Amino acid sequence: MSETIFSKIIRGEIPCHKVYEDERVLAFLDINPLSAGHTLVVPKEAARTLDALSDESAAAIGRALPRLCRAVIQATGVEEYNILENNGAGAHQAIEHVHFHIIPKPNRSEGLGIGWPMHPLDPADAASVAERIQAALK
Numbered sequence: 703m704s705e706t707i708f709s710k711i712i713r714g715e716i717p718c719h720k721v722y723e724d725e726r727v728l729a730f731l732d733i734n735p736l737s738a739g740h741t742l743v744v745p746k747e748a749a750r751t752l753d754a755l756s757d758e759s760a761a762a763i764g765r766a767l768p769r770l771c772r773a774v775i776q777a778t779g780v781e782e783y784n785i786l787e788n789n790g791a792g793a794h795q796a797i798e799h800v801h802f803h804i805i806p807k808p809n810r811s812e813g814l815g816i817g818w819p820m821h822p823l824d825p826a827d828a829a830s831v832a833e834r835i836q837a838a839l840k
Contacts, residue, residue, distance in 0.1 A: 708799040726762035737812040739778040751789040780806035
C-alpha cells in the first residue's frame with residue numbers, strides 16, 4: 703500500500719489534534735471539518751478499504767467508535783451525528799487508508815448532507831443477491 707497522510711500522522715511525522723489512541727486505533731479532529739467535533743477514527747494498520755482490514759483492527763475500531771461518539775456528543779452538546787466510511791474513489795474515498803468520520807449534525811446547514819436516491823427492491827433480484835452473499839460468507 704502506498705504512503706498516505708494518515709501513515710505520517712500515525713507515525714507522528716505530521717501533527718494532529720489527537721483525541722484518542724490505543725495500540726490499534728488513532729482518532730483526531732478532521733482538518734477540514736463539516737461541523738465542530740468532526741473526528742476521524744483511523745486504524746493504525748494500513749489497509750485501503752474496510753474489506754482489506756484485519757479482524758483484529760476491525761474489532762478495535764468497533765470498540766472505539768461508540769466510546770468516541772459518546773465523547774463527541776458530550777464535548778459538542780450535539781446528540782445527532784453521522785458515521786461515514788467510504789471505500790474506493792468511486793465511493794468518495796479521498797485518502798486510501800480506512801478511516802471513519804464521526805460528524806456531528808447540529809442543524810440543517812452543518813454536518814453531513816446526503817442525497818439518498820432510493821429505488822424499490824425487486825424481490826427476484828434481492829433473492830439472487832442474498833443467495834450470492836450468503837454463499838460468499840461460507
